[in-house]
Amino acid sequence: MTSESLHPAPAPARRTVMAAVGVAGLAVALTACGDEDSSSSSASTGGDGASQDAGAGAGSGGTELAKTSDIPEGGGKVFSDKGVVVTQPAAGQFKAFSSKCTHQGCAVSKIADGVIVCPCHNSQFSAEDGSVKKGPATQPLPAAKITVEGESIKLA
Numbered sequence: 001m002t003s004e005s006l007h008p009a010p011a012p013a014r015r016t017v018m019a020a021v022g023v024a025g026l027a028v029a030l031t032a033c034g035d036e037d038s039s040s041s042s043a044s045t046g047g048d049g050a051s052q053d054a055g056a057g058a059g060s061g062g063t064e065l066a067k068t069s070d071i072p073e074g075g076g077k078v079f080s081d082k083g084v085v086v087t088q089p090a091a092g093q094f095k096a097f098s099s100k101c102t103h104q105g106c107a108v109s110k111i112a113d114g115v116i117v118c119p120c121h122n123s124q125f126s127a128e129d130g131s132v133k134k135g136p137a138t139q140p141l142p143a144a145k146i147t148v149e150g151e152s153i154k155l156a
Contacts, residue, residue, distance in 0.1 A: 062147055062154035068094070069151065076111035076127055082155055084144045085116055087127040094148055096155075097130040097141035108141075116141065 065079055065086060071094060076087030078099050085099045085108055097116065099108050106120035115133050116125040123137035130141035145156035 062156045064152055064154050065146070066153050067151050068092075068148065068153060071153065074114060074127075076116065078108060078110065080107050084146075084155060085111065085141070086146065086153060087111055087116070089114065089128040094146060094153060095128065095130075096144040096146040097125070098144055100141075101137055102132075102139035102141060103135075103137035 063082070065082060065084070066077060068088075071077055071086055071088045073088050073091050076085055078085045080099060083099050084096050086094060086096045088094055100106075101108055101118035101120065101123055103118065103121055103123050106118050108116050108125070109119045110117050111127055114127050116127055116130075118124070118137070121136050122134065123132065124134040125131065125137070125141045126133055130143060132138060132140055147154045147156050
């Protein structure tokens, strides 16, 4: 015979289990919205923020994102798989920006009424130049380089 206790070990209290689940959920959320400086610096083109390059020397390189007819005038489209948002603030004028919010790194989700909107904390950016229209973000969306060749919009 052994001298082990016949009483089962007590289970953790419900409050302890709920706290652990909450902490794990918070860790996942913070990881998803984490701030990674490396991708924002690579998407930045510097200069005046203009991102359309329809020059003759553009060549045929680059990944095609969309047709010009796919980008609504006064609106835009988010290409989350490419990390870029393309807008058409005025007829025939195409701009591109990083789709990563400068507040906490969430992906922007939509373009409406001339603004690019981040769903995490409702930061809003100008569809024309990426500048902050409404915080909590304090930095503009970095410009991304695109080329427009005929009806094709390409990521440079």
